[in-house]
Amino acid sequence: MAGERAATAVRSLPARVAGRLPTPSLALGDLRKAFIGAVAQEAGQRRLFPWLAVAFGAGILIELTATDGQPMLAAPLLAAGCAMAATFALRARPVALALMLGLATAFLGFAAAAYRVASVASPVLARTMIAPLTGLVEALDEREQGARLIVKVIAFGTLEEGGRPTRVRVSYRKAQAIKPGHRISAVARLLPPPEAARPGGYDFARDAWFRGIGAVGSLTGRIDVIAPDGPLPWGLRLAAAIDDARNALTRRITDATGGQGGAVAAALVTGKRGLISPQTNDVLRAAGIYHVVSISGLHMVLAAGVVFWLVRALLALVPVLALTWPIKKIAAGAAMAGVTAYCAFSGWDIAAERSWIMTLVMLGAILVDRPALSMRNLALAAMIALAREPEALLGPSFQMSFGAVAGLIACAPLLNGRVLAGERRSWLGRSLSFLATAVIGTLATTLVAQIATAPFSTYHFQTVQPFGLVGNALTLPLVSLVVMPSAVIGILAYPFALDQPVWWLMGQAVRGMLAISTWIAGFGQANVVVPAYGPWALALLAAALLFATLLVSRLRWLALLPAFGGLALAAVPTRYDVFIDRGGAGAAIRGADGRLAVLGKPPNFVLEQWLKADGDGRRADQVGAGDGARCDRLGCTIRMKDGRWLALAKDKRALFEDCARVAILVTHRDAPPGCAAGLILDRKFFAQHGAAMIRLEAAGPVLVTVRKPGPPPPWRPPPAVKRPAAKPETPVPDQPSGFAAYGSPAAEDTVASGADAPVEPLQ
Template identity: 25%
Template sequence: MTSRPLILPLLGMVGGLLSAHHLNIFLTPYLLPILLIVMLACAILRSRMPFLFFLTAFFFAWGNAALQPFLRPSYPSNHLVRFVSHVPVTLEGIVATRPEAKDEGMRFVIAAERVFRDGKAIPVEGRLLVHIREGRGNILTGDRVRLAARLRQPTNLGLPGEFDYRRYLAYRQIYVTASVLSNDNILLMREAAAYPFQRRFDSLAGELGDFIGKRFPVEGGILRAILVGERGYVNKRTEEIYARAGVNHILSISGFHIGIIAVTIYYLLLKLLARSEILALGLNLRRTVLLVALPPVVFYLYIAGLAPATVRSVIMIAIATIALLLERETDPINTLTAAAFSILIFTPQTLFDISFQLSFLAIWGLIILTPLFMEPFSSINNTKLKNLLLFVAASAAAITVTLLPVAHMFHRTSVAGLIGNFVAVPLLGYGAVVTGFASLPLIHLAPDAAHFLLGIAAWLVRLSGSLIEIIAGIPPLPLRSVSLLDLSVFYPALLALTLVKTYRMRYSVCLLAIATLFMLHIPAGANSNRMLRITFFSIGQGESTLITFPDGRHMLVDGGGSLRDDGMDTGTRYLAPALWSMGVDRLDIVVLSHPHPDHLKGLISLAELFPIGEFWESGIEEPVGDHAKLRSILAGQGVPVRNITSATPSCTMGNVKITPLAPAPDTLGCNSDQNDNSLVFKLIYGEFSMLFTGDIGHCGEKMLLRDPGKLGCTVLKVPHHGSRHSTTPMLLDVASPLVAFISAGAGNSFGLPSPETISRLHQRGISVFRTDLHGTVEVTSDGKGYSIRTYSDGHFH
């Protein structure tokens, strides 16, 4: 450890951060001074072990305490959270971050100054994240703006595999959000501008981006992303293609871009200055060029909007430059740990930024794994072949070391990246980035010369895009679900590889880690405890339920979806990660209760992401719109479609009887309301039963009550999200459930579930579970009794 003095402090701080973030363990801040005193006292001891122990403990406590202001905030009396309500307020403040293009709109952060209520200005404080759904104006950092909006506190849905959006914002000290329809709803008040330095760079970046976009409208999105950090102009299809090819990292200005630019500037200046005999003899050219190359890199850092990845890269370059100027040898691992430690000391929450993790892991892989991969080829003397192998080894190292974290975060892994980097790195990384960067200073000085250089960059973008689209067709690895337990094996293995010296020991560490991970993923017997598990997903104002039968097969009932055409893709954003995180990689049966958007839309993307055995629906009418699109995808994959009605015979899966109850064949097409034509069925497992009702209303319930003897159940899925037009007293009396589940979005505009429905349920002593209040809810039965759990904070409770 003496050769790498920052390893232990860094490990201590990371441990403290992890204890607060993942385990919600919060130590008293008074522990810090105690540990500091004990650590200093141990410094005089002959043995270094006590000092190192308390040094690590001190930074553990530091890391733990550093997150507490974010995770356990103490709001002052005039904080924005005091104004969160259903009633819109008028708010004024200063734009504190560079506005970021998103989809067809934009978003930015406001440092709030005052709220207007009843004609009075009330001073406030706090940061507000503002979403503009349509339009991108000329708002810059430092502008004073005024808007009217409803303030909300960010919340999570309570869904397995869900991105923790609330904590993501908390680490940016954002506890309130607002959304406005259009950029026209933002009043720009051009008084004295704050943040003048950053504002100038934001303005310059906007001008450069506009020039690129106007001159090259087709390739402009990618060029703006890799040159000025405006990734929001890259269309969704391009993003998806680059992601499938494993090269979407190239679209964000990162350490890679900074490194390429720094190295290019260094060698060009070195070659240029070396032509002068006076300069070559009178100066230490290497030191001089290192110093001269640093300002353009810092300039580019501000043009890119101070993105965390670029800040980290500049810090590492600065550390390496200082070490070289002082004529000290630089151990790459020491440089890496120094950069990480420097960043975490000032911004500890950055540890949980996935770009921070991936950028440091990629560099670590290049340092440690590349030599390991090249060791078998050490005897090769052919320079060109060795350089080619080195490139392959470096790409493989970066992919290998980021494979599990990427799968954990994005549920996506691809070997295509190994091939894709052969295209993206030379054409975009070296070619388009370097020529594009050279054009930026010329945009104002010599626009035609800038256009020429950008034309070369655009051609490289077109060429690489064509090749990347082919590479994107390579099937991904079947690795979708990586747990924190997997990462708890993976990261210590990386640490061990860093500390051990010999190649033999490093190979042993790799084999041991791979064997451990393999053992963790050996499948157990198919649901050997013979349990029926029904999971009601919390997906907002929609509905989706996963049924896991005792034999391990899976049935998904409905897929949620936004009522708006431009709404969130529930299948890709929420349901697929939830299913993968639960170990579900195949859906044996998918059921569509009725083709309304809040039940249907999410199934479209799921049909493309998951193998499906059968598709069930009521067959009430000819598919149109999204329904037709879903059926087309299913047909293309050869998925059999079954029309299920009350006349369909019961079937059994894993000793669970499935009995269709509606719609009746004689009513198909007679009811103009698709809700009342919902597919209704009942599960029976021993003494446990559950009634699935779709969105039926009073009319549909009357049809069910024709045969009341089949309606008795342990659990009732409440019809139509708890609407007052369903769940009649007669249905409740006949079904006589012990538990009722309601799927509804938190704070939805429909007022669901209705107070009347809730009252009827409570009057009968029925336990009510709601996704808007309880998050995802799971009921488990062994055929005799049952148990219910709710999901929050990353776990079922």
């Protein structure tokens, strides 16, 4: 009997356990309820609005990177209007309503980018030219030797108005009495703005085009200042007057302080960084505080904070005003005016302008009795900044500044609070609490900002500063308590000619900052170079940052998925074995030791970009041709890691011999007809495709290039030679020589666009 009951119990155990376990339908229902509850929590805390900024940026990204040609502006505007009209029918369905609003915002971002591209369109110089240049000096940046000018072109050689650049950036080495607003005439050597040194690298041509610069170069010989034909436009007169005042104040600060301390102090006030030496820049980067030199969010916030505090403190000294006037709002209005004047005086640089918009939004929130520091305000500032300059989305300045602020806002509840507060009420206890809170707060905010900006800084610059936390913790108190208050007081005292002592004090603080930076730069591995990783890794890491900062419910844990995926992709970046200059002047080839060796004479900047992309921390002057290279006055040959030969031919007499024996031929000349080299990269190739990289694989070489197939973007003049459109990255089928003959379909299939990586902004 008992055995039968036991057997029955055992047989019924699966059914009873199954009855206690949730069925798949119940589990899905619970998951749905949890998701709806999380979304309701996000909506209750007003965290859905920031995602509109994400949608706006997504529309911009699609227009700038995925479109082939110039879209019609009416198309995205019409689509946005239709999506907005559909929201009226979806008011009873919150999820569908939110998705439709996001779609409409994405179309508006697409339209903003399309309008920006159309509005800044201007001619780009198609080839290198040496000819007389006549133009108006719009801006001047002094250097240790000479200066660099932005010139609005009136005439250049025989080029007609529709074919000559609107603006050019030129430099000269000799001292000349030139000021902004002068009309000058000189012989200029101009060339098209250089494109990226490697696929996915820094595209100067794109950033220059959005600034209206259609050529770069230098002035040779004498520069004549000639009388203008008539009065200058008021906008140019105002811009020239502001730039001239900036240069005058820069000289006054450097004269009062002297040395590199004066150069850095002047850059902090006026934004003119031309007098800072490369060595000082390297020291600041190694210490992780180079962001202090660029007029951006830190400067705008500190300047606004100093003005806000001064005005509010002065008004609070008068009891009648303190009791009857809204002194906090008055101080916020004064800070808005002050930060606007500071942004205008610093030259309205792109990074400064974005920070100015963000600061105005934060101060405007005070005027309408809203929290100044909120994710909603940050999203509004991002959309305003992107509406003005959609191209900024692709650059590190925008990504790092808004990423850092988003991280700080998200972590603000964890960073608030005082240390050692509550029990000790004596002056010593309060002093210790204030000091400990300031130190811990500085370290915590620096750590959060570094984590939030790390994906963008490593992607764009391939460098990591392990001691950046120490550098920021030691130098930011000097910047916050001495440098920036001195800058504000110095500017106020400048019209009265009472500013020299203030600049001297500021210079001493800057010297202390440089001393700390030099000490940190002396540490081993203060500047670590990491290999360049692809855009998909950056996209996943950026998505992880968005999930972690914009969400407040349990949905925030979703950030772990893209974070792990992005880190996995970044840990195994694609490594290329051959880097080739955009004009065939030089190449870098991986040797048997696994390191790059250089052939020819690529520019130092280009070679350093290649080294960083490969995770190599050597300087350009530390890289040689390697043991396996054979060079003479006609060119060089080197054995690659797969045993085949690559030739860099500088003279046409070497072409016939190299064509008969090498697998890859690189030359800035035209290859002879019938060249038997497996892969030929000659003048016609570079005119069509630009700089290139090659990855050697068992199936054959894989070639990627800067220029993508199809119509060129507006910032790049059409290539002189037309070739069939290339397909995405594909290995070359094995041929008797080991490579497909250039010009064959197999070789053309290996030409990839290199457009899968975003570009960096003008530095």
